[in-house]
Amino acid sequence: MTEAPVGTSSPRSRENTRARLMAAASEVFAESGLDGASVEAISERAGFTRGAFYSNFATKEELFAGMMQRVSEQKLERVSSRIRELEDEGAAQASPADIVMRVLDLEGEDRAGIVLMSEIRTNAxxxxxxxxxxxxxxEAMVERVTGIIADLATRYGLRLRLPAADAARLLIQNWDSAAVHAVIADLDADATLRLVAERTALLASAIADGPID
Structure with missing residues (x-):
């Protein structure tokens, strides 16, 4: 068992410690839920002591907030990467559903991340x-997704049937609902991906028209 030095660790070392604690917490939360996940269990899984935990996070709630940010940033980075690939391929005449399917076709939904976010919502x-x-x-997620939607609409000549922020909220809620259903139905990674992508593409068709002539 190791303990991160307090006040002497480098920024990189501290970030690595926080990352290990969050990775361990994801595993413990998925197994035991938020209420059943103790600081001791999280610290032990990460290979640290309680002191190392509390030198990085004041409370479990602070850790939860950091994990929410981590999950959302990873998800948005994967989406942004697919958008960049789509731009390189060229898709000027693609429909909203086509664009969504191509943006998400390599997108993976991590079961532990889905369970974590459901646990956090329940406890919130x-x-x-x-x-x-x-x-x-x-709200930060909605703001980021709103920017992505507005950019896609401009770039591909899509006509939104409602404000980009409202479209973002609907897409996030739909995405989360499909992912939770996949976990409850015990779908594998590929089936989860198909379900999330298909439902998101269907909603995209309902909230936006294809390229403007």
Whole structure:
């Protein structure tokens, strides 16, 4: 068992410690839920002591907030990468559904990440401190996705049937709902991917018209 030095560790070392703690927490949360995941269990899984945990996170709620940010950043980076690939391929006449399917066709949904976010949402309904962190994270996600939608609409000549921010909220909710259903139905990674992509593409067709002539 190791402990990160307090006040002497480099920024990179501290970031690595935080990353290991969050990775361990994801595993423990998926197995035991948020309430059942103790600081001791998370620290032990990461190979650290409680002291190392508390030198990086003041509370479990702070760790949850960091993990929400981590999951969303990973997801958005994968989407952004697919958008860049789509731009390189050229898709000027693609329909909204085609664009979504091509953006998501290599997108992976991690079961542990889906379970984690569901656990956090459930606990946010009972804990006002966690609720505040969750709502702040959710608004940041909507803002990021709104920018992606607006950029795609401009680039490919799509005509949105509602404001980009409203479209972003619907797409995020739809994406989350499909992912949760896949976990409950015990779908494998490929089936989860297909379900999320198909449902998201269907909604995209409902909220946007194809390229403007």
């Amino acid at each position: 309904m009972r804990d006002r401190r966690l609720a505040s962190a969750y709502l702040e994270w959710q």
